[in-house]
Amino acid sequence: MENPVLIIGAGDLGMKALDIFKRNNVLVYGLLDDREDLQGKEFGEVSVLGTTDDPSYLNIIGSKCEAFLAIGERSVRERIVENLNETYKVMPVNAIHDTAVIAESAGIGHGNLIGAKVIIGPLSTIGHHCLVLTAGVIDTSASLGDFVTIGSGAIINDRVKINDGAFIGAGAIIVAGIEIGKNARIGAGSVVVENVPAGATFFGNPARKI
DSSP states (O other): OOSOEEEEOOSHHHHHHHHHHHHTTOOEEEEEOSOGGGTTOEETTEEEEEOTTOHHHHTTBTTTBEEEEOOOOHHHHHHHHHHHHHHSOOOOOOEEOTTOEEOTTOEEOSSOEEOTTOEEOTTOEEOSSOEEOTTOEEOTTOEEOSSOEEOTTOEEOTTOEEOTTOEEOTTOEEOTTOEEOTTOEEOTTOEEOSOBOTTOEEEETTEEEO
């Protein structure tokens, strides 16, 4: 990446993204966050420069720097992405940890965070603006839609389809061939052995609707 990157969000995800870009020798221009207590705060050599809607910084995205969106709450992430796309005509870049293992035949969209020791298998596909956190596994021919969150240590087995906006908790296991519906939620540590409808919440081993 030739241009520096501006990270939107200075919470836990922002710190993960900051670490990833530093490890990849990408210059981080600064951070944006809406919390008053973080304004001006420094994280090493990188400072919180302003809020997430500050045009003085957003206007330089695309021409002078790239953007990465590091906000966990999906509705906020969607709103900011829409603003970046429509107002500023830019698409956030990926933040991919240098220890992640990604098959050559895997497909990855834009604006994704791929954490440390993540494995993305052959012929799998990752949409846009997904979070695949530490040591998550996306196995062969699995697919993730947009704005999907895969918690740390979760295992998404072969040919699983996870639709837009779904949340898979830390350590969950989705057995091969299962489909997770749009905006569904899977609790941490659950073992999913059946298809999950859109908007449903499943938890347990085996996972059941709650």
